[in-house]
Structures are given as structure tokens and as C-alpha cells.
Amino acid sequence: MNVKMSVVVRTVADIMVVPIVVFGIYLILHGHLTPGGGFQGGAVVASSTALLIVAHGAMKDNKTDLSNMESTGLTLFFLLAMVGLIMGFSLFYNSLAGTGGIFGGTVSGINPGYINTGGTIPLMNIVVGMEVIAALSLILWMMAKRSGSLEVEK
Amino acid sequence: MMLYYILQVLILIGLVSTAAAVIWFKDLISAAIALGASSLILALQFYLLRAPDVAIAEAAVGAALTTAIFIFAIKSTDRTEGYK
Numbered sequence: 584m585n586v587k588m589s590v591v592v593r594t595v596a597d598i599m600v601v602p603i604v605v606f607g608i609y610l611i612l613h614g615h616l617t618p619g620g621g622f623q624g625g626a627v628v629a630s631s632t633a634l635l636i637v638a639h640g641a642m643k644d645n646k647t648d649l650s651n652m653e654s655t656g657l658t659l660f661f662l663l664a665m666v667g668l669i670m671g672f673s674l675f676y677n678s679l680a681g682t683g684g685i686f687g688g689t690v691s692g693i694n695p696g697y698i699n700t701g702g703t704i705p706l707m708n709i710v711v712g713m714e715v716i717a718a719l720s721l722i723l724w725m726m727a728k729r730s731g732s733l734e735v736e737k
Numbered sequence: 738m739m740l741y742y743i744l745q746v747l748i749l750i751g752l753v754s755t756a757a758a759v760i761w762f763k764d765l766i767s768a769a770i771a772l773g774a775s776s777l778i779l780a781l782q783f784y785l786l787r788a789p790d791v792a793i794a795e796a797a798v799g800a801a802l803t804t805a806i807f808i809f810a811i812k813s814t815d816r817t818e819g820y821k
Binding site (some may be wrong): 627634 | 789790793794797798801802805806809810812813
């Protein structure tokens with residue numbers, strides 16, 4: 584069964600995947616500064632998976648990798664929520680803000696765009712982005728495989 | 738300000754006509770593409786209403802992912818609407 588599209592479509596898809604993934608990662612990493620965040624950036628990155636599946640029609644069997652990535656993201660989100668509880672505050676308390684570590688910088692007044700701020704919020708954006716990329720890619724992969732439009736390479 | 742109202746009327750016409758096209762098409766793949774176009778116009782309206790967060794989510798999920806999932810689902814069932 585030939586489910587590959589033409590060479591023009593495949594080449595353009597290969598080129599367009601790069602800016603789509605870069606824009607999605609930008610949305611995830613700047614989630615605490617600009618519009619966007621974990622879910623939006625993850626959905627943008629997962630749309631590049633849709634582009635690749637539709638254009639090439641073949642993909643490696645990475646179902647368990649995607650499933651493990653999704654589980655890791657959710658577990659890390661729960662552990663980051665527990666950090667506030669362990670430090671002596673409530674659940675989801677932003678206990679890393681202003682401590683000087685990673686993402687712990689301080690600003691006075693309105694944040695003019697320093698990315699090294701926010702405490703646990705950027706870390707939660709990153710793990711939610713990881714989870715959303717894996718989950719939506721897994722949904723697309725399963726739907727494409729069951730509808731016969733995807734050849735699974737061993 | 739006049740341009741803003743003209744744009745609002747154009748977006749309303751586009752939304753209603755694409756939503757009517759989704760119902761009107763008997764070919765389900767055409768209906769899925771029209772649903773993606775409707776979702777893209779809705780994302781433009783969210784952006785104009787100063788909710789860029791929702792606009793990004795609507796454009797990514799509604800226009801790209803939902804259309805792809807609908808097309809994969811239609812490929813494994815019948816392409817035309819109705820019973821045979």
C-alpha cells in the first residue's frame with residue numbers, strides 16, 4: 584500500500600517542520616512572559632507530527648517511547664506541585680521564585696522580558712509541554728495506524 | 738474604528754458561511770476542511786478580542802490536529818454521508 588505523498592509535498596513538509604518545532608518550543612519556554620504556555624506550545628509541536636505523518640505515511644514504532652514521555656511529564660508535574668508542600672507551604676506554592684536558582688531571578692516592577700524568572704511556573708510549562716507533545720502525537724499515531732494511512736517501520 | 742467593525746462583520750459572515758458549509762457538504766472530507774477553516778476564522782476573532790492565548794490553542798488544535806484526526810477517521814469509514 585502506497586501512502587506516501589509526492590516528493591514536493593515531502594520536501595516542503597521536511598522544511599516546514601523546523602520552524603514549527605522552533606516556534607512551539609519558543610511558546611513553551613516563554614510561557615510565563617508572553618501568550619502561550621505548555622499546552623499551546625505542545626499542540627503546535629504536535630501539529631508538526633501530523634504534517635510528517637500525512638506527508639510521509641511511515642514512521643518508526645515509537646508508541647512506548649511516547650507513552651513513557653507522557654507518563655514522565657505528568658509525574659514531574661505532580662512532583663513540582665509537591666515541592667511547595669515539602670518546603671512547608673501549600674500544594675502548587677511557587678516556592679522557587681526569587682531564590683536565585685534556575686528560573687529564580689527577581690525583577691522589580693513589571694517584568695520587561697527576563698526569562699530567568701517565575702520559579703516553578705516555567706518548569707511546569709516545560710513538563711506540561713512534554714506531556715502534551717507526547718499525548719497528541721500518540722493520538723495521531725494511533726489514529727493514522729488504525730486507518731491504514733501509516734506504515735510502521737520496525 | 739470603522740475598519741474594526743467591517744472586520745467584525747466579515748468574520749461573522751465567514752463563520753456563518755463556513756459553519757453552513759460543514760452541514761451542506763455531503764463529502765465528509767470537504768466538511769472536515771470547512772470545519773478547519775471555521776476554526777481558523779474563530780482563532781482570528783479570538784485574537785481581535787485580545788485573547789491571543791486562546792487564539793493559539795484554537796489555531797493549533799482546531800485547525801491542525803482536529804482536521805487530521807477527522808480525516809484519519811473518515812479514511813477508515815465511509816467518505817459520503819448517509820446510509821446506503
